[in-house]
Structures are given as C-alpha cells and as structure tokens.
Amino acid sequence: MQERKLMELAEAAGTIAIVGHVRPDGDCVGSCLAVCNYITEQYPEKTVDVYLETPPVKFSYLKQFERICSDPETGKLYDLCICLDSGDRERLGKNVVYLDAAKTSICIDHHITNQGYAAANFVKADASATCELLYDFLDEEKISRDVAECIYTGILHDTNVFKNSNTTERTMQVAGAMMAKGINFSRIIDESFYKKTYVQNQIMGRAVLESVLFLDGKCIFSVVRKQDMDFYGVEASDLDGIVDQLRITDGVEVAIFLHETENHVYKVSMRSNNFVNVSKVASYFGGGGHVRAAGCTMSGSVHDVINNLSAQIDKQIKEHEA
Ligand code: 5GP
Ligand code: MN
Ligand code: MN
Structure with missing residues (x-):
C-alpha cells in the first residue's frame, strides 16, 4: 500500500x-x-x-x-x-x-x-x-x-x-x-x-450589509478594506465564514469575498454552488483550490478585480447555459 x-x-x-x-x-x-x-x-x-x-x-x-x-x-x-x-x-x-x-x-x-x-x-x-x-x-x-x-x-x-x-x-x-x-x-x-467574537460578528454583518449582486443576481461580492480591519481591530482569520454566508444568498451561483492585504492588493475567496468551477477561475489569476472553493491574490482597484473575475465567471455561466 x-x-x-x-x-x-x-x-x-x-x-x-x-x-x-x-x-x-x-x-x-x-x-x-x-x-x-x-x-x-x-x-x-x-x-x-x-x-x-x-x-x-x-x-x-x-x-x-x-x-x-x-x-x-x-x-x-x-x-x-x-x-x-x-x-x-x-x-x-x-x-x-x-x-x-x-x-x-x-x-x-x-x-x-x-x-x-x-x-x-x-x-x-x-x-x-x-x-x-x-x-x-x-x-x-x-x-x-x-x-x-x-x-x-x-x-x-x-x-x-x-x-x-x-x-x-x-x-x-x-x-x-x-x-x-x-x-x-x-x-x-x-x-x-x-463561536464568533463580538468584532468578528460585527465585521461579518457589515460585509453582508454592503454586499452587491451582479451578473443578474448569479454572483455576489463584498469587500473588507484595510482601514475597516484596523477600525474593528481584526485580522484576516477573523473574516472566516463571510464568503460562506454570501454563498447561501438565494439565486447566487458564485460568491466572492475580497479583503485588502496591502494597498490595492486583495486576497480573493470564491465559493460556487452548482456548476461554476471556481478553481479554474482562481488558477487563471495565479491561485488555486477546489471546484467549489478557491482563492487567489489580485491587485488593482476593487472595480478592476471584480470586472476581471466577472469576465471569467460569466464565460462559465454562458457555457453552462448554452
Ligand atoms: P479560502 O477562500 O477559504 O481562503 O480558500 C479556499 C480554498 O482555495 C482553499 O482550499 C485554499 O487552499 C485555496 N486557496 C485560497 N487562496 C489560494 C491561493 O492564493 N493559491 C492557491 N493555490 N490556493 C488558494
Ligand atoms: Mn484542506
Ligand atoms: Mn486548508
């Protein structure tokens, strides 16, 4: 063996x-x-x-x-x-x-x-x-x-x-x-x-409150910036679970959560529900992971990061719907 x-x-x-x-x-x-x-x-x-x-x-x-x-x-x-x-x-x-x-x-x-x-x-x-x-x-x-x-x-x-x-x-x-x-x-x-600490709950609440649907409601994203993390006094590990909370939004296929690690550098976490291979999307941007849970690091503005991810995800959604 x-x-x-x-x-x-x-x-x-x-x-x-x-x-x-x-x-x-x-x-x-x-x-x-x-x-x-x-x-x-x-x-x-x-x-x-x-x-x-x-x-x-x-x-x-x-x-x-x-x-x-x-x-x-x-x-x-x-x-x-x-x-x-x-x-x-x-x-x-x-x-x-x-x-x-x-x-x-x-x-x-x-x-x-x-x-x-x-x-x-x-x-x-x-x-x-x-x-x-x-x-x-x-x-x-x-x-x-x-x-x-x-x-x-x-x-x-x-x-x-x-x-x-x-x-x-x-x-x-x-x-x-x-x-x-x-x-x-x-x-x-x-x-x-x-179990969550008080601030972990607060920052999750805020991320969910500020989340945005796109691609006809099939995708959702939210972001936590460095200044927010400093304000709440949280570290990256305090953000666990946010992307999973976004994923269970009704109608959503892909959830994206970004947190800023340095100025204009974002750690990207992705989850999918049924058919989008997020590992493929993450690999395209130099990351990796699993079919339903993957991640990568990207730089630029939040707008650029989401646009770039969105193009790759949309491609898979269109292929699926074809
Ligand atoms: P999470 O979103 O929980 O950080 O990661 C989800 C999955 O994707 C995990 O299995 C993790 O190992 C993988 N992953 C997250 N970020 C990266 C990355 O930057 N590179 C690679 N290769 N895998 C990643
Ligand atoms: Mn593992
Ligand atoms: Mn792991």
Whole structure:
C-alpha cells in the first residue's frame, strides 16, 4: 500500500519538519498536529518540529498547539519534510525553506490544482480534507484521542460542518471513527466553528450589509478594506465564514469575498454552488483550490478585480447555459 510510505519515511528519519499553507485553516492546523501528535506518540525519540504562520487561537484546544513555530529558522536541515494541505510550493510561504533543505519530502493533499512538488506525492482531490486522507496513512488502533481531535477538526472545517458538497460517505466514516475515540465533538464544533467574537460578528454583518449582486443576481461580492480591519481591530482569520454566508444568498451561483492585504492588493475567496468551477477561475489569476472553493491574490482597484473575475465567471455561466 502506497499509504505505508509516510510511516516508512518517518521511521527512517531522525529529524522531521511538518509544514502547511499560509493563513492556516482548520484542515491545515488539524493535519499538521495530527501527524505531529501521531509521530511523537509512536516515536518519542525523534525530533519533530511544526512550522506554520501564526494559527488562529480557536484551535488552541488541539494537543501540542503551543509547539507550532511561526518564526522559520532559515537553513535548518531535516531528514524529512512533510507538507500537508498545500496545493503548491508557494502556498507554503516562508516555510518552503524546510522543503528545499530536507533530504526527502512527502506531500499529502486534496487540492485539484496540486501538480506534485515533493519527492513523494499523495493527492486525492475527491477527499473532503487532508485530514480525511490522512486517516489512510495511520494505523487505526494507534490513533489516540488527541490525534482523533485533530483529524475531526480538519474534516469539520473543510466541509463546513459536514454540509459542503465535498462531504462523502467516506468523510462520515472517518469522522465516525474519530468519534469512536471518545472526542468531545459538540464542544469542538461550537468552540472552533460557530463561536464568533463580538468584532468578528460585527465585521461579518457589515460585509453582508454592503454586499452587491451582479451578473443578474448569479454572483455576489463584498469587500473588507484595510482601514475597516484596523477600525474593528481584526485580522484576516477573523473574516472566516463571510464568503460562506454570501454563498447561501438565494439565486447566487458564485460568491466572492475580497479583503485588502496591502494597498490595492486583495486576497480573493470564491465559493460556487452548482456548476461554476471556481478553481479554474482562481488558477487563471495565479491561485488555486477546489471546484467549489478557491482563492487567489489580485491587485488593482476593487472595480478592476471584480470586472476581471466577472469576465471569467460569466464565460462559465454562458457555457453552462448554452
Ligand atoms: P479560502 O477562500 O477559504 O481562503 O480558500 C479556499 C480554498 O482555495 C482553499 O482550499 C485554499 O487552499 C485555496 N486557496 C485560497 N487562496 C489560494 C491561493 O492564493 N493559491 C492557491 N493555490 N490556493 C488558494
Ligand atoms: Mn486548508
Ligand atoms: Mn484542506
């Protein structure tokens, strides 16, 4: 079985770096800490370091969360680098140094746009989450409650609580196997997914209030500018969920949410409901993702960004209607 490879590589390595994508989400933090916890439980003698950009504190209930290092030490060499939930090298951000310096590497991922950038690559675009895929790499009987909490968290977040169209029978089987490990799943769902701070609710309310329909109501967009983020004192991770709220607007096929990262530079998040392949749109502008959830970074005025995205989306809508 190909899936044995992760443990074979881990067994052979004395030092291991685990890396995930920039602006880490639940699947990224969950998969990195699942692997970290599993390896440190099975092989306590090995050096295991996890490198991620500062993760959202809402995931701090995960075991070894405090072990995540957000200041890359350039030049540190590892026997093995494990890349999780990142569709391409660029998505690793500064932590790509650990991939480049490692003696060998493995990537486990579920992005349709992943071309295979590590020495060994396991990409299954039909998996709801990297955490779902990860289950195949671990021995069921060796999965502890701590590891199960990580895996459940990843699946929960990438499926938006088991309701996105990427949720399959397999997804529920893996989540069920994690529940059998005795995790407090309802607490995890409330604490990490539904709970919002006051300002997170405020900025979501404002983004929804200011949203605009276009392409005959088939698309919707909203934007949060840097000055708004400063005003509310929020960071990018406080904007989670806004694009999903826009997506459920009646009649909408594509939702777009922009937030300004630098002057006239926007992080674009896209979601679609039925037929538009937003991964194709994101890839056209240098990003990537999944068929129903994708993103990229674009520069210019909001007007230009929306016009450029709109042209690509409209093309797909017209093809669909033809
Ligand atoms: P989100 O909109 O939640 O930030 O991202 C949705 C999906 O698109 C995620 O699976 C994420 O990995 C992917 N994605 C978002 N932004 C980018 C990007 O700039 N480049 C690539 N390759 N993928 C992205
Ligand atoms: Mn992710
Ligand atoms: Mn993922």
